[in-house]
Amino acid sequence: xxxxxxxxxxxxxxxxxxxxxxxxxxxxxxxxxxxxxxxxxxxxxxxxxxxxxxxxxxxxxxxxxxxxxxxxxxxxxxxxxxxxxxxxxxxxxxxxxxxxxxxxxxxxxxxx
Amino acid sequence: xxxxxxxxxxxxxxxxxxxxxxxxxxxxxxxxxxxxxxxxxxxxxxxxxxxxxxxxxxxxxxxxxxxxxxxxxxxxxxxxxxxxxxxxxxxxxxxxxxxxxxxxxxxxxxxxxx
Numbered sequence: 001x002x003x004x005x006x007x008x009x010x011x012x013x014x015x016x017x018x019x020x021x022x023x024x025x026x027x028x029x030x031x032x033x034x035x036x037x038x039x040x041x042x043x044x045x046x047x048x049x050x051x052x053x054x055x056x057x058x059x060x061x062x063x064x065x066x067x068x069x070x071x072x073x074x075x076x077x078x079x080x081x082x083x084x085x086x087x088x089x090x091x092x093x094x095x096x097x098x099x100x101x102x103x104x105x106x107x108x109x110x111x112x
Numbered sequence: 113x114x115x116x117x118x119x120x121x122x123x124x125x126x127x128x129x130x131x132x133x134x135x136x137x138x139x140x141x142x143x144x145x146x147x148x149x150x151x152x153x154x155x156x157x158x159x160x161x162x163x164x165x166x167x168x169x170x171x172x173x174x175x176x177x178x179x180x181x182x183x184x185x186x187x188x189x190x191x192x193x194x195x196x197x198x199x200x201x202x203x204x205x206x207x208x209x210x211x212x213x214x215x216x217x218x219x220x221x222x223x224x225x226x
Contacts, residue, residue, distance in 0.1 A: 001171075004154075006154075009152070030212075031212065033214065041219075041220075042202055042217040042218060042219055042220050043155065043202070043204075043215075043217045044217070045214035045215060045216075048212075048213075048214065088154060088155065090155075092209075092212065093171075096209075098143075098160055098162060098168065098209050099157055099160060099170055099171070100145070100157060100215070101157075101171070102147075102154040102155040102156070103154055104152060104153065104154045105154050
């Protein structure tokens with residue numbers, strides 16, 4: 001079945017270091033969404049990318065959608081302790097937009 | 113305040129005892145979904161609903177039921193819970209199909225089945 005994998009599963013950085021998580025789909029995606037889940041919290045929508053090769057920025061966060069629309073990345077510049085959490089990518093199921101397939105997630109820990 | 117609410121937030125139950133987790137949204141969203149979250153597996157969609165009385169299976173529907181009798185409510189029913197349904201459950205809603213629009217998630221329900 002359709003799978004969306006993320007690497008790494010876990011990363012521990014010092015505050016100020018950069019961080020990147022990669023998302024790889026087994027199928028081509030029409031779009032990709034990114035969510036952040038703080039410890040003990042619920043997923044919160046960050047952004048959606050639609051076009052091949054698209055790059056979007058939100059302050060220190062840079063999101064990319066691959067040319068083949070099968071992969072994506074989230075890069076955080078100069079991490080802060082507020083960036084702690086698990087980051088998930090998600091894409092529409094290949095059967096239609098009613099279903100969403102989430103990636104396995106990358107847990108980020110930031111030490112001060 | 114726009115929100116998705118779930119109840120209860122925590123539940124410990126025994127195998128076979130029927131339970132219902134309620135979900136309600138105040139944003140007049142058409143689309144609602146239930147997910148379960150397990151370590152290393154991310155979030156997996158259990159059921160979704162496109163409108164009142166319209167529901168369909170997600171990726172892991174076995175052992176669950178849903179209903180959508182009102183637009184704002186989307187309860188999740190476990191008729192005979194088993195230990196492998198111990199998980200963290202999230203309800204979510206969106207204005208448009210989930211694959212094309214942001215979802216708003218509830219706070220989660222942590223369920224333990226012994």
